[in-house]
Amino acid sequence: MGAADLKTSYTITDLAREFGITTRTIRFYEDHGLLAPSRRGRNRVYDKRDLVRLKLTLRGKRLGIPLTEIRELLDIYAAAEDESRQLSEFLATLRRRRELLEQQREDIEATLTEIRTFEAQCKRLLEQGGKPARPRARGKPSN
Secondary structure, three states: OOHHHHOOEEOHHHHHHHHOOOHHHHHHHHHOOOOOOEEEOOEEEEEHHHHHHHHHHHHHHHOOOOHHHHHHHHHHHHHOOOOHHHHHHHHHHHHHHHHHHHHHHHHHHHHHHHHHHHHHHHHHHHHOOOOOOOOOOOOOOOO
């Protein structure tokens, strides 16, 4: 982290600048219960806890973890007396995400194989003048 590490409170602009995201994104995360800034008048005031939660939220999003699961992990972290429960839940979340991605990779490979097959068929047809070989109907004389 940069200069934000030295501060004890942050504005929404500070966090947006620090993480390279928009203030709208931060408000979106607030709406989903991931951040809970205090208020000073009309201004949002974020503390170190919010900074860490935002950092973990962005990491989770990069891994493709849904916001609901990120919030559950953050809530476990906040309530945990030790880290073992959070780590176990995080491990389970990572396993599910990995399995989903592996299945998607298999599906993509199967689709690519089909595409390669069709490409090869199209190339063969083009080499044959673009006309597919059609079987002659039985019983009809050829001209």
